[in-house]
Amino acid sequence: MDDVRYQLYYWPGIQGRGELVRLALEDAGASYQDVARLPESEGGGLRALMAMLQGQPAGMLPFAPPILVAGELVLAQTAAILHFLGPHLGLAPRDEGARDRALQLQLTVTDLLAEVHDGHHPIASDLYYEDQKAEAKRRAGSFTGERLPKFLGYFEKVLERAGPHLLGKDLAYVDLSMFQLMAGLDYAFPRAMERLASRTERLRALADQVAGRPRLAAYLASERRLPFNERGLFRHYPELDAG
Ligand SMILES: N[C@@H](CCC(=O)N[C@@H](CS)C(=O)NCC(=O)O)C(=O)O
Numbered sequence: 001m002d003d004v005r006y007q008l009y010y011w012p013g014i015q016g017r018g019e020l021v022r023l024a025l026e027d028a029g030a031s032y033q034d035v036a037r038l039p040e041s042e043g044g045g046l047r048a049l050m051a052m053l054q055g056q057p058a059g060m061l062p063f064a065p066p067i068l069v070a071g072e073l074v075l076a077q078t079a080a081i082l083h084f085l086g087p088h089l090g091l092a093p094r095d096e097g098a099r100d101r102a103l104q105l106q107l108t109v110t111d112l113l114a115e116v117h118d119g120h121h122p123i124a125s126d127l128y129y130e131d132q133k134a135e136a137k138r139r140a141g142s143f144t145g146e147r148l149p150k151f152l153g154y155f156e157k158v159l160e161r162a163g164p165h166l167l168g169k170d171l172a173y174v175d176l177s178m179f180q181l182m183a184g185l186d187y188a189f190p191r192a193m194e195r196l197a198s199r200t201e202r203l204r205a206l207a208d209q210v211a212g213r214p215r216l217a218a219y220l221a222s223e224r225r226l227p228f229n230e231r232g233l234f235r236h237y238p239e240l241d242a243g
Helices: 018-028 045-053 076-090 098-118 133-161 173-188 191-196 201-211 214-220
Strands: 006-009 032-034 067-070 073-076
Touching: 006 018, 006 045, 006 214, 018 032, 018 173, 018 214, 067 076, 073 076, 073 191, 073 201, 076 173, 098 173, 133 173, 133 214, 173 191, 173 201, 201 214
Parallel strands: 006 032
Antiparallel strands: 006 067, 067 073
16 A cells, blocks of 8 residues: 555554554544554454564664564654654654653653553563562552553643643644543542543543544544453453552
C-alpha cells in the first residue's frame, strides 16, 4: 500500500503502550497499518512483530514495542515516537522549548505507566500476576494512597498553570495520552479514582474534551479500539483498588 505512511508494531489483543501512539495517529487521521493486527497472509501477525524485534529490518534495533516505522526510520520508545510524530501530525507545539516540555510531560506519563505495570507485576514481568499476588497487594496501598495522587496531583497542577491543555492553548499529543491514562486508571482503579475525583477536575475535563474530538470519538466507538482486559497494562483486580 503506497499511501500508508506509518506502520505501528505492537502486541495484538491489548491496548498497552501502543494505544498512546494509535491515539495520535487516529486523531490526526493519519494513514497507518497496525501491522501485528493484520493477518500473517498480509505480512502481519506476531510473526511480523517478532521479525521486527529480531532486527530483520535495517535501522536501530528496538528493545520493545511499540515500534514505529516511517520510511527509513525505525523508532521505539513511546515518548520518542510521539516526540517524532507530533510535528508531522500537527500535535506538537511549533516552539522548540514547548516541544521539549511536551516530551518532559510524556516521559512523566511513561514513569506512571511503569508504576501501573509494576503494581500487578512487582516481582517479575515474566511471572504471572497469580504468582505475585501477595507482593502486588502489599504494593497496592502505596500506589493508590501515595503515588497515584502524587502523579495526578502533579498533572492537575500543570493544567492549573497552563490550561486548558497541558501545554496551554493548543492541544498536543500528550493531552491524548492523558485521556488514555484517565481511561485506563478508571478501568483499573475505579474506587481510587472516585476518591480522587474532587482533586482531578481539570484532568477530567481534559479527558472528556479529548474523547469528544470527532476522529477520536469515531475511533473509540470502532472495533479498532480494543476493550481493556487483564492481559494489558491497565488491569482491574479489585483487591488492588483502594476502597
Ligand atoms: N519505555 C518503553 C517501554 C516499552 C515496554 O515495556 N513495552 C512492553 C509492552 S507495553 C514490552 O513488550 N516489553 C517487553 C520487555 O520489557 O521485555 C516505552 O515507553 O515504550
